[in-house]
Amino acid sequence: MINGRKTVLVACGAGIATSTVVCDALESMCKDNKLQCKIIQCKITEVPSYADQADLLVTTTIVKTEYPFPVINARAFLTGIGLDKLKGEILEAIMK
Amino acid sequence: MNHVNFDETLIIRNLNGESSSEVLEYMAANLCKQGYVRESYANAVIAREEKFATGLPTNGYGVAIPHTDIEHVYKSAISFAVLKNPVEFGVMGEEFEKVSVKLVFMLAMHDSHSQLKMLQNLMAIFQNEEDLQYLATEGCESKLRNKLVEKLNLTAMKGGE
Numbered sequence: 356m357i358n359g360r361k362t363v364l365v366a367c368g369a370g371i372a373t374s375t376v377v378c379d380a381l382e383s384m385c386k387d388n389k390l391q392c393k394i395i396q397c398k399i400t401e402v403p404s405y406a407d408q409a410d411l412l413v414t415t416t417i418v419k420t421e422y423p424f425p426v427i428n429a430r431a432f433l434t435g436i437g438l439d440k441l442k443g444e445i446l447e448a449i450m451k
Numbered sequence: 452m453n454h455v456n457f458d459e460t461l462i463i464r465n466l467n468g469e470s471s472s473e474v475l476e477y478m479a480a481n482l483c484k485q486g487y488v489r490e491s492y493a494n495a496v497i498a499r500e501e502k503f504a505t506g507l508p509t510n511g512y513g514v515a516i517p518h519t520d521i522e523h524v525y526k527s528a529i530s531f532a533v534l535k536n537p538v539e540f541g542v543m544g545e546e547f548e549k550v551s552v553k554l555v556f557m558l559a560m561h562d563s564h565s566q567l568k569m570l571q572n573l574m575a576i577f578q579n580e581e582d583l584q585y586l587a588t589e590g591c592e593s594k595l596r597n598k599l600v601e602k603l604n605l606t607a608m609k610g611g612e
Contacts, residue, residue, distance in 0.1 A: 367503070368499060368502065368503030369499065369503075369518060369519060369520050369521075371518070371520075371521060371560050372516065372518050372558055372560060372566075372570060373505075373516075373543070373570075375566070375567050375570060376567065376570045376571055376574060379567055379571070399503070414544065415543050415544050416503045416543070416544055417503075417544060417545065417546050428544045428545075429544075430507065430542075430543050430544050432574075433507060433543070433574050433577065434507050434508065434509055434574070434577055434578065435574075435577070435578035436508065436509070436510065
């Protein structure tokens with residue numbers, strides 16, 4: 356069990372639709388893997404204001420800004436295509 | 452109130468559009484005519500699609516879930532269109548990739564964070580080739596409506612329908 360609590364940002368364009376689905380999927384994933392994460396849902400334009408506390412950004416939109424933390428595309432949570440790979444990437448980033 | 456409106460007036464079969472913008476404009480105008488969104492919704496949803504594409508490749512027909520900020524919406528609703536000829540949408544989260552889209556689910560959301568279950572049900576459809584096939588080929592609006600009401604678990608439609 357990992358106890359270093361990580362902060363994960365979940366962002367989409369409007370912050371209302373896809374990030375809601377991704378947030379929930381991520382919460383279940385953390386629970387299944389007994390990971391305690393702080394998950395913050397926001398619009399992609401709000402990411403900079405959380406940047407200093409984030410360890411990871413999981414998003415359904417294009418990210419052009421460079422951040423000091425990993426950015427992972429979460430489209431597989433919506434389409435199911437490549438879902439295992441995505442979960443692996445996120446787990447690896449959280450447990451690092 | 453987390454009710455999502457959906458009825459046959461929001462189903463458009465054989466929608467003939469040359470581009471994603473044309474398709475979005477038509478669907479948005481219909482949502483506006485039915486009283487679910489403001490006039491500003493059309494431009495907002497088109498602008499947002501350009502910036503944050505919503506096309507999703509599936510193992511069946513390509514889909515798109517255009518939507519925009521809540522201030523353009525009066526009442527939550529979902530509109531569904533089957534395109535006569537698929538048009539290209541940008542792939543969500545990709546800068547250059549395109550996907551040929553046959554099915555468009557336009558989401559008019561009035562509350563943020565409130566439609567999780569409906570959205571999850573929608574994503575489940577995208578992962579089910581049989582459902583996608585049905586939605587792309589069924590020729591009867593009321594059957595399409597019933598299918599989506601069942602799959603999205605949208606109960607208590609307005610009026611005595």
